Amino acid sequence: MLDVITRRNALRQFGTGLGLVALPTLLEAAPNPLAVKPGHFAPSAKHIIHIYLNGGPSQVDTWDYKPQLAKYNGKRLPVDLPTEREVGVALNTPFKFRQHGESGLWCSEVFSKTASTHADKICVINSMYANTPNHEQSMRLMNSGDERLSRPSYGSWLTYGLGSENQNLPGYVAMCPGLPVADSSNWRSSFLPGIYQGTYLDTRNDTVEKLIANIRNSRLSTESQRRQLDLLSLLNRDHQRSRQDDPNLEARIQSFELAYRMQMEATDAFDITRETQSTLDMYKAETVHGRQLLIARRLVERGVRVIQCFHGDVQPWDTHSNIEAGLRNLGQQADSPISALLTDLEQRGMLKDTLIICGGEFGRTPAIEIPIGGGTPTGRDHNHHGFTVWLAGGGVKGGYCHGATDEFGYRAVEKRTHVHDLHATMLHLMGLDHTRLTYRHSGRDFRLTDVHGHIIEDIIA
Numbered sequence: 262m263l264d265v266i267t268r269r270n271a272l273r274q275f276g277t278g279l280g281l282v283a284l285p286t287l288l289e290a291a292p293n294p295l296a297v298k299p300g301h302f303a304p305s306a307k308h309i310i311h312i313y314l315n316g317g318p319s320q321v322d323t324w325d326y327k328p329q330l331a332k333y334n335g336k337r338l339p340v341d342l343p344t345e346r347e348v349g350v351a352l353n354t355p356f357k358f359r360q361h362g363e364s365g366l367w368c369s370e371v372f373s374k375t376a377s378t379h380a381d382k383i384c385v386i387n388s389m390y391a392n393t394p395n396h397e398q399s400m401r402l403m404n405s406g407d408e409r410l411s412r413p414s415y416g417s418w419l420t421y422g423l424g425s426e427n428q429n430l431p432g433y434v435a436m437c438p439g440l441p442v443a444d445s446s447n448w449r450s451s452f453l454p455g456i457y458q459g460t461y462l463d464t465r466n467d468t469v470e471k472l473i474a475n476i477r478n479s480r481l482s483t484e485s486q487r488r489q490l491d492l493l494s495l496l497n498r499d500h501q502r503s504r505q506d507d508p509n510l511e512a513r514i515q516s517f518e519l520a521y522r523m524q525m526e527a528t529d530a531f532d533i534t535r536e537t538q539s540t541l542d543m544y545k546a547e548t549v550h551g552r553q554l555l556i557a558r559r560l561v562e563r564g565v566r567v568i569q570c571f572h573g574d575v576q577p578w579d580t581h582s583n584i585e586a587g588l589r590n591l592g593q594q595a596d597s598p599i600s601a602l603l604t605d606l607e608q609r610g611m612l613k614d615t616l617i618i619c620g621g622e623f624g625r626t627p628a629i630e631i632p633i634g635g636g637t638p639t640g641r642d643h644n645h646h647g648f649t650v651w652l653a654g655g656g657v658k659g660g661y662c663h664g665a666t667d668e669f670g671y672r673a674v675e676k677r678t679h680v681h682d683l684h685a686t687m688l689h690l691m692g693l694d695h696t697r698l699t700y701r702h703s704g705r706d707f708r709l710t711d712v713h714g715h716i717i718e719d720i721i722a
Contacts, residue, residue, distance in 0.1 A: 293424075293428055297423070297426055298424045303692060304691050305657075308565065309568070309691070311568070314578045316578035317648070318578040318591075318624070321354055321627050322371060323371050323588075324649045330670070334352065337350055337351070344394070344642045347630070349638060354369065356371055373596065379653065380660060384662075386663045387673075388674070388677050390647055390648070390677060392408055394623065396579070400622045403621075403622045406711065411449060414447060414458075416435070416457075416566075417433060417458060417459065418457075420457045420567065421450075421453050434565060435568075437461065437463065437571035437574070473527055497514045530556075533546055540605070544598050554570055558609075572591075580641055581640040582632065582636075583640060606654065612655075613655070614655060626671065627669040627670045663719055689721075
């Protein structure tokens, strides 16, 4: 049986292997997996910035105003509250709520600056619900569409489906200051090719050199590195010839190429010292959250498809106790930088095609949590039955509140919106049909929303 004559074999055999000299050029012509791809239809948004409030922020203390809690404060609520831990009497919010903008959107003082400045741009979904009251599982559901198993994150699905506008930067960046609860399963590519995995950055580091390891090579010039990489690519491709179905090897080859290209552009993209002092002050860029939101804007400017900014590393939004002081402090950290991001994007004409998402994995109970082992109860337990996520820009209605929880803020009752519905809508706004964005793995077609998900038509402008 004759061997199949491939391009590589021909180059090796013809001219005693001299044809291999041209191989690096041929390899560079191979399709880039991050090249821009057309969606299923015209998109409303081209980029996503996801402000992830790690730990489960309390909806009844932020965006879901429930005056009935004041009436029942210190009393048993007249509804059944199945929860993860024991809860007692109703706990009224310690924060003042008021309406903002022409739309009259309700928000508490925790996010007063964001609401007072941008209420008419924000779409609040008060009827979100998830499957479980556990952090790790619900985080995976929110970020990857499945709380039980490691599945590709939505950022991986989006870069797989659409590619990225900048080939010198990752298509998907996950900025998380440390890994307290969040872990790599929240930005993993899973069975999708590894090039679509989120690039993790520990934003506790405040310089480019510390933020991105080995971003500069002090020993070799870029020309010498290019020659090394061409040789490495030649060896890897030769090794790959008999392993065509090994996605890990392809991902490794692509990662070397991307790392080389990043040296040219990442040093600029992640260097916030290039910003004006007024911009740095507006974002409060001396703080971790302010710095990473400013970096997010710089990445969107440069065509990065998806950026996640996790907030709540040292003190998560997991307010089992001392909710008044805890949420007030968290709001002081997050509110001004979020408002600055929306202001900055709008001033630069970028908000219209950048979808902003803000929220956590679930919400909190309207009743007070009884501390295990005794003590004064001052916080709220996990609640996946009803919580809030808000969106802005990228084709969503501004100044609009979608759905509602019951009169106490415990359970979503009107226009109930599952996480799968949110994902279906996110993909739709980015120009993708969630039922058609599939990947064949282990004998079946997978998708972000599995067999679920409905587009939330009411929130689309």
